[in-house]
Amino acid sequence: MNTTDERAGLPSAGNDPAALDSFLAKWRQRWPEWGVAEVFVPAPQRGSALAWAALLQELGDAAWGGRDPRPGEAKLAWWGEELQGWSRGARRHPLGIALQRQSADWAALAAALPTLQASRERPRDHAEAFAALEPFAAAVADVEQRLFIGAGDDDAEGSRDAVVAALLQSRFFHEGDAHVPLAIVARAGEGTPLAIWAEQLRQRWPQAPARTVPRRLWTALAHARLGHAEPARALKPWRSLAIAWRSARARPRN
Template identity: 35%
Template sequence: MSDGATQNFVDKWLAVQPQQRIALGFVDEASRDERVALAALEQELISSAYGIREPQVAAAKLQWWAEELSGAAASGGRHPLTKALFASPRAKQVPSALWIAPVLAAMAQLEQGTSSDFAAQVAASRGLHGALAALENAWWFGVDAPVESAARVATLAHLVFALSRLELDAERERLPLPMSRLARHGLSRGQLKADSPARRDAIRAQLAELAQGLREALSLAEPLSTFRGVEGRTALATAKSASRAAEPFAELHRRQARTGPATAIRAWLAARHAGRFG
C-alpha cells in the first residue's frame, strides 16, 4: 500500500500476525490492497475491544467506530482504513448491518467477566469474532457465503492468542482460562502470573481443547479467506505443539512469532482453499 497512513495500520496488524506477511504473496494483486485494509480494520476493532484497560475509554472508542462505519457508505469515511475500503464498490455490496455488528458485539462484551467453562468462553468470544468473520466472508466471497467455519476459526484462534497474554491479563476481569479450569487445577488468579506445575497443566488442557476445536473448524468445507486460513492453521500448529511441550507457555510464545517454510506451506494451502470459493 502506498498510502502512509493506511500502511501504519497494516503494519500494526502484521506485528500481531507476522505470518501474514508471507500470506500476502498468495493474495491476488488486483484485490490485495482492499483485502489487507479489511484485515487491518479488523485488528483495529480487536485492539479497541481488548487493548484498552478502562471500559469507559474502550466504549468511547467503539462508539466512534460505530458512527464511522454506519456513515461510511454515504460519506466515504474519515479513518484511513475506512476511506480505503469504501473507495471500493465492494464495500456497498456488504450490508450495513455486517459493518456495524462487530462494533456492537465488542461493546456488549466490555463488561464480561471470566467465563464459567470452555464452552461458555467460546460462546462469549464468538460474538465479536464471529461478526468479524461474517464481514470478512461477505467481502471475500459474497453476502451469501457460509460463515460457520470462519466464525469458529476466528474465535478459537483469538483464544489461543489470549492465552499467550495470561500473565499480562491475570488481573483483568476476563481471564484467558475459564473458572472451571482454574478450579480443576487448584489455581487462584494470583497464581497465574508465575510458572507452576498446576499452571502448566491448565494451559496444556486449554490448548488441547482449542486444538481440537480448530481441527474440526478447519475441516469444514466452507470458505475461509487466505488470511483466516493462515491464522487458523497457525493457531492449530501452535496449540498442538504447545499442548505437548514441557513448558507450554514458553512454547506458545515461541510458536506465535515463528515464520518459515511451514508458514509458506500453510499460506499456500489457505490460498488454495480460498480459491475454491471465488
C-alpha cells in the same frame, strides 16, 4: 481531530495514505507470517485483506486491551459511529481508504460491536467462550464473504466458527489470563491456565475450512501458533509457507 476522535484516541485523517500504512504495518508487525502467506491470496484481494485484518486487530485491541475497559469502550463506540458512516459513504479513519467503498454491510458490523465488548468478561467454559463471540463473528464472516467472494450463499456456520477460533487465539496477545475460562482457572495444580487453554483451543479447533482464502490462511496460522509455549509468538517462515500452501488448497464444503 474532533472531540469524539480525541476521546477515543483515534485519528481523523481519513484521506492520509501514510496513516493507512502505519495501521497496516502495525498488523504486519504482529503477524510477520503474512509476508509469506499473502502470496496465496488472489492479487486483487490482497490490499483489502490486509486492511480488513488490520481493522479486526483494532477492534479486538479496543475490546480486550488494557486493565481498564473504559478506554476500549470509548474506542468501540467511536468505531460504531465510524462503521455506520462507512455505510453512508463517509469516513474518518485511514483504514476507510481501503475498505469503505467495498460492498459490505458495515452497519451490521457496527451493530455487532457491543457483543465483542461483552466478550471481554471471563467465560465459564469452552462453550461459553465460543458462544460469546458468535454474534460478532457472524457479522465478520458476512463481510468477508462480500469482500472476497461476493454476494451469495455461504457456509455461514463454518466461516463463523473459523472466525471465532482465530479471535480467541488473538486474545493471547493481551496481558493476563482474563480470557481463560473459569473452569480451567479452577483446575489448580494441573498446569498454567494459559497453557491449558491454548492446548484446549488447539485440540478443539474447527475442522471445516472457511469459504474465503484469507480466512483459511489466518485461521491456520492462528492454530499453528497455539502449539508454541508462547501462543502469540510468530512462526518460522518455512513453516508459515507450508501451512499457507495447505490452507489455500483446502476446499470448503459446498
